[in-house]
Amino acid sequence: MNSSFINMEFLIDTFFVALSGVPIALLVTVVALAIALPIGFFLALTRINEIPILNGFTKVYVSFVRGTPIIIQIFVLYSILPLVLASIFERYNIDFPIYEVNTLWYAFIIFSFNTAAILVEVFRSALKTVNAGQLEAAYSVGLTTAQAYRRIIIPQMLVSAMPNLCTATINLIKATSLGYAISLQEITLKAKVAANVGYNYLEAYIDIFIVYLILCITVEYLFKVFEKRLSRYKAVATA
Amino acid sequence: MLEIQNVHKSFGKNEILKGVDLSVDKGDVVVILGPSGSGKTTLLRCINFLERADQGTATLGDLKVDLHSASKKEVLAVRQRSAFVFQNYNLFNNKTAIENVAEGLIIGRKIPKEEAYKIAREALDKVGLSEKYDSYPSQLSGGQQQRVGIARAVALNPDVILFDEPTSALDPELVGEVLEVMKEIAREGTTMIVVTHEMQFAKDVAKKVIFMDGGNIVEEGTPHEIFVTPKEERTRRFLRRVLPGEYDFEI
Numbered sequence: 001m002n003s004s005f006i007n008m009e010f011l012i013d014t015f016f017v018a019l020s021g022v023p024i025a026l027l028v029t030v031v032a033l034a035i036a037l038p039i040g041f042f043l044a045l046t047r048i049n050e051i052p053i054l055n056g057f058t059k060v061y062v063s064f065v066r067g068t069p070i071i072i073q074i075f076v077l078y079s080i081l082p083l084v085l086a087s088i089f090e091r092y093n094i095d096f097p098i099y100e101v102n103t104l105w106y107a108f109i110i111f112s113f114n115t116a117a118i119l120v121e122v123f124r125s126a127l128k129t130v131n132a133g134q135l136e137a138a139y140s141v142g143l144t145t146a147q148a149y150r151r152i153i154i155p156q157m158l159v160s161a162m163p164n165l166c167t168a169t170i171n172l173i174k175a176t177s178l179g180y181a182i183s184l185q186e187i188t189l190k191a192k193v194a195a196n197v198g199y200n201y202l203e204a205y206i207d208i209f210i211v212y213l214i215l216c217i218t219v220e221y222l223f224k225v226f227e228k229r230l231s232r233y234k235a236v237a238t239a
Numbered sequence: 240m241l242e243i244q245n246v247h248k249s250f251g252k253n254e255i256l257k258g259v260d261l262s263v264d265k266g267d268v269v270v271i272l273g274p275s276g277s278g279k280t281t282l283l284r285c286i287n288f289l290e291r292a293d294q295g296t297a298t299l300g301d302l303k304v305d306l307h308s309a310s311k312k313e314v315l316a317v318r319q320r321s322a323f324v325f326q327n328y329n330l331f332n333n334k335t336a337i338e339n340v341a342e343g344l345i346i347g348r349k350i351p352k353e354e355a356y357k358i359a360r361e362a363l364d365k366v367g368l369s370e371k372y373d374s375y376p377s378q379l380s381g382g383q384q385q386r387v388g389i390a391r392a393v394a395l396n397p398d399v400i401l402f403d404e405p406t407s408a409l410d411p412e413l414v415g416e417v418l419e420v421m422k423e424i425a426r427e428g429t430t431m432i433v434v435t436h437e438m439q440f441a442k443d444v445a446k447k448v449i450f451m452d453g454g455n456i457v458e459e460g461t462p463h464e465i466f467v468t469p470k471e472e473r474t475r476r477f478l479r480r481v482l483p484g485e486y487d488f489e490i
Contacts, residue, residue: 133329136289140323141343141395142315151346155333233333233375 011203017194018207021187022215025176028104028186032111032172039112040119047124058120065117071178077110078182103182111172118168126161127153159231166223170216177212187211240265240430241286241399246295246306248281255281256292257454263399263447266428270441272465273451274477279434280326282451283401286432287323288314299398319347322392326404328384330376330391336363337372340391348395362394363387366420382413386420393424400424402433438482442466450474 043061046054065073086098130153138148158165180189188208195204241263248256255278263269271279285292285306292306299320304313322343330339340359344350350358363372366386376384385405392400405421406414418440425431425444435441441448441462448465450458450473458471466482469475 131327131329133325133327134331137323137325137329137331138342139289139318140287140321140325141391142319142347143343144315147346151342152331152333159333233335234377 006206007198007200007203010198010200011206014191014194014200014204015207015210018187018191018204018211021185021190022211024104024184025173025179025186025215028107028111028176028179028184029169029173031108032115033169035108035112036115036119039116041123043116043120044123044127047120048127062117062120065114066121070114070175071181073114074110074178074181077113078106081106081109103179103184106182107176107179107184111176114175115168115172118171119165122161122164122168123157126157126164129160130156155230159227159234162223162227162230166220166227169219169223173215173219174212177208240300241432242296242298243282243286243306244296244298246282246285247293248278248285248290248295249293255454256285259295259451259454259456261432261449261456263430263432265398265430267446268425268431268433268444269447269449270445271432271434271449271451272436272438272441272477273457277451278454279451280403283323283403283432283434287318287321287401289323320398322395322397322400324385324388324392324400324402324405326407328376328381328388328408330384330387332376335373335375336368336379336387336390339376339387340394343391343395358394359390362390365393365423366390367416380413381409382416385409385413385417389417389420389424393429399430399432402431402435404434404436406435406437436481438466450477452477 043054043058045051047058049055082098082101085096088094089096089098134152134156135145135148138152139145143151176184176186177188179186180192183189191204191208191211192201195201241261243259243261246256246259247254259278259282261269261282271282273279281290284290285295286297288306288309295306297304297306297317299317302313302316302320304317309317330336331342334342337356337359340362341352341355344355344358345352360369360372363369366389368383368386368390371379371383371387374383376387379387389405402421406417409417414437418437421431421433421440422444433440433445445462447459448462449456450465450469450471452473458465458469458474465474466478469478
């Protein structure tokens with residue numbers, strides 16, 4: 001075994017190739033979160049308040065997403081969405097080149113769809129940690145339900161949601177690597193393509209490994225800081 | 240000033256309130272006594288729409304509402320004119336003492352922030368918490384938390400303050416400070432309805448004492464009438480249980 005076991009030069013070069021996929025991975029993560037956060041929260045409310053129909057729908061949706069591998073969700077949505085949209089567009093005579101849409105859009109939809117379901121459960125458990133008395137107290141001083149949620153319930157709910165939100169975000173970042181299956185120009189795909197040329201797969205995998213690690217550790221750290229800020233009111237020791 | 244009529248409320252098959260009437264004059268302190276499960280707390284919660292009554296009306300000054308079918312606007316109007324002090328304080332955990340008091344003023348009543356904080360400081364001073372403006376509930380003792388709860392209610396300058404067993408969750412040695420504050424605001428002419436098990440407070444402060452049992456008002460009258468010359472056997476039995484010795488002694 002000589003030093004060519006690992007091609008250091010390729011390892012370093014490909015590291016930067018993998019790194020160039022970070023913006024797309026982060027973009028998909030941020031957009032998916034931006035879409036999934038409000039939807040997940042809203043659906044969690046329908047579960048908590050047992051809103052008829054929506055509650056049942058949410059249950060099925062969450063079970064469906066949790067009970068199937070993301071890679072299959074990606075394949076299914078990626079195949080079905082264009083077909084459905086094409087038939088709708090055809091029916092209403094809309095001239096739209098559905099098969100030329102950037103895969104990025106599919107990634108947004110697929111990962112939002114997946115993450116929203118995860119967040120339903122995150123928010124549902126977090127909302128349950130806020131005592132019902134907090135809402136009653138808000139009502140008693142003349143706040144509306146919306147005001148009570150914005151000023152009292154959500155800030156407290158977020159504190160207990162933070163650890164799970166962090167996990168969900170990190171899982172989402174890692175899941176974007178599956179985007180390579182639909183040719184999303186993210187970290188994994190870029191490194192693998194680079195490796196194809198000279199069969200330097202090991203180096204490419206190590207690079208991918210390191211890039212995700214750095215990314216996830218950074219995100220974890222940011223969440224910790226934010227969580228600390230949010231839980232100021234709890235952190236102080238009892239006098 | 241406050242008239243409650245024919246309040247009915249059931250939880251499932253369990254009828255908690257069986258047609259309760261209650262009237263309170265301005266500046267009066269009305270104390271509601273009764274064994275647990277008699278519907279005292281539920282009555283209070285129905286007045287403030289924390290529970291929806293099955294039937295009943297409330298008249299608060301010139302505002303008349305149906306306790307079962309009041310609109311959102313009417314509910315808000317009633318809450319704007321009343322305040323509630325909870326057994327478990329229910330201070331907003333994510334807000335400091337002064338923010339707790341100011342919240343309803345700024346958001347609920349749309350009072351400018353500066354003025355709201357001035358009112359909040361005065362209210363906290365009144366309950367003896369001048370040192371604790373910026374403390375979070377987690378930094379306060381139970382008695383201090385309940386005093387913030389009372390300040391939060393007083394600051395709203397409501398037509399009536401509803402007290403739901405305000406000292407029941409407190410350690411015995413902290414009960415005194417809360418009762419003292421309640422006596423103080425009663426002296427200032429605040430209209431209060433108080434559900435409590437503190438008999439001495441009822442004797443000292445109440446204008447009218449109401450004894451509830453099984454979802455009905457059994458008897459009502461002055462503290463003297465209820466504690467010294469109760470007419471109903473159920474009242475006598477209850478008092479004998481909660482005031483052993485003392486009751487016989489007072490006759």
